[in-house]
Amino acid sequence: MKRSDFEPLSYFNDEQRAAAADIYKIIEPNIIGEVPLPRISDETNIPLRTLQRWKKGYQKAGLSGLIRSPRSDSGSTKVDTTVQSLIENTRLKNRRISIATIHRKVSSQCEQQGLSVPSYKQVYKIVKSMPNSIIELAHHGAKSYSEKYDLIYTRESERPNEFWQADHTLLDIEVWDNKKQRRRPWLSVIIDDYSRAVSGYFISFDAPSAIHTALMFHQAIWRKENPEWPICGIPETFYTDHGSDFTSRHLEQVAMDLKIRLVFSKIGVPRGRGVIF
Structure with a gap:
């Protein structure tokens, strides 16, 4: 697909642009040349081929290349955003907790609130897709997060517009x-x-x-x-x-x-x- 085949960023709504920005943040460590895609795949549990497709789309069309077209079967197995938040919050509030325990706790909350109970597979997928950096911040605080993930630019520029x-x-x-x-x-x-x-x-x-x-x-x-x-x-x-x-x-x-x-x-x-x- 050529660059001209993609719509300009202004063509998409705020929600689509925000979703594309979230995808970019996942592959950003590779885009800036510091972390290989296989390592990102291991840390996020996102298939390597998916990461490679995202990177290719971004290289061709910038953020527009990361905006996904809606699928005909979208929504058939999608977890409600409220349920997803329950899953993520349960993981972040507990430093040591198994996915089975998360599934049990979330299922109980969903039944109490009249929400659709997620399957174990859906809970597993959501938990494994959570970035390690966010979990580090929630469990060990800003100082630990800063030591592991923050970068400070110190070197001199070597050319104009660098x-x-x-x-x-x-x-x-x-x-x-x-x-x-x-x-x-x-x-x-x-x-x-x-x-x-x-x-x-x-x-x-x-x-x-x-x-x-x-x-x-x-x-x-x-x-x-x-x-x-x-x-x-x-x-x-x-x-x-x-x-x-x-x-x-x-x-x-x-x-x-x-x-x-x-x-x-x-x-x-x-x-x-x-x-x-």
Whole structure:
């Protein structure tokens, strides 16, 4: 299937895009070149051929290539979302628990709530598909999770557009706004780490938001009207802090679709911060 055979990401609804984003997160460790697919298959109990199909679809069409077409038999053996949540919560609340015990507990809860009782096979499949990282976080806490799964970017860029950084700052100047009031403006900047050139920027009296970041990111990627400002393109890695505008679902999905690796600074770790301001 060619890239043109896939619909653009905007063609799909929020639920479909969110589902595709969840699939991407499963294969992301392989996409960024660190974890082989067989290892992911062993950890998630997802068939290797399925992971290979997902990776191929993503490489051809970005996030759109991970949106699955509805099957004619879909729903025939599907577990209700409420029941699935019961299964997952039971697993997360108990550090050592067998699937048989999970099945027994969930079946009892379903009978009490008038829900369809899942089969042992359905419970087994759901439990085995839960990422180890989520289980680690639930059972051992954030510190253990961080030590095993968090990465901090430390190496220098070797070429343009390999690594972009973004940040906001409240400028130490006052200017007149439209209401003739003196206010300090916010400056948002995206910098190419290799050349230290400004790829995009946004100035506003309003505090940083997801909309402002999206507009700045679009400006950074797109060709500039000013021929003396040639910086543009799609970065390999986009590095930001944990601001709500940077961690918005829209930005995350755009990065996935354009095959940009999002890296967030590590909270509470100074060496994980950006160096723009």
